[in-house]
Amino acid sequence: MFKKALILGIVSGLLAGIAGLIYAHLYYSINAADFSKVASSIRIIASSLAGGVLAAIGFTILNKWLKSNGEIVFNLLFSIISFASLLMPIAYKLPTSLETPELFPGMVIPMHFFPALAWFTLKPLFIRHQPVA
């Protein structure tokens, strides 16, 4: 179970990271704002991967602990945590050498949903739902 969840976590984390990089690139070109000093490509990929792996651990633990209700609780928690994590970029203090810090949350906030989005999208491919007999 954990092996499948971990592979799902890594793949969805990587996809979320790639989506984050594309989004950041678009954001920089549209808004003429560059936050790559703070949110570098490596950081975007690494944090998305970390999100995916943490999701895999949480998914496995909750499924073992709560059995059939594990997935319901996990989905709910993953969404709530993704939403709550928005406070981080809003409160984040950038180096004062960077212009237009007010544009920073707009760049990072969507990225906080990418791991959950990738997980929920790819999950049926990796962990198939067991129909209740």
Place this chain on the structure above:
Amino acid sequence: MKKYFYPAIAALILAGSAFTFAATNWQIADGYSIGFSSNDAGGVFKTFKGAIVFDEQNPAASKFDVTIDAASINTGNGLQNKHAKSDEWFDVAKYPQIRYTSSKIVKAGSGYQVTGDLEIHGVKKPVTIPFTFQKTAKGATFTGSFTVNRSDFHVGKPGGDVAEQIKIDVSVPVTKQ
């Protein structure tokens, strides 16, 4: 005619020598830093300009008249910047400039001390700033630190999370005009 010749020469020499004692005009160069810090808030003002006349040999003839664009505040956080520009704090729509005009500059120890009027948020108060003047290859750099009580200038509500005493750190590279 002869009786006016020598007085005219004397007047010319005096007038000429007065120029040699005139303090140097300095132009503010890029790379300046106007920072502020307290227990909670901190940041920089990005836009700073003004006239600096300074002669280290003759500080009494020197003069600072500088302004900061209050809207150029950058705390590193967009929400804090918006809050700082609001009427509760700097009210940049009504008071777009922070101004310092010197009235007296004296030598103090290894550095100097400037006394003048600091105007923030429409409130003018006398403030003394100790500073140093270091010559560099391209010109010179003024460096100084001082503390202001934000409530003296009606900036923000008294008390709250942000300390009353705000430390200001100034570093201004200049080149000769």
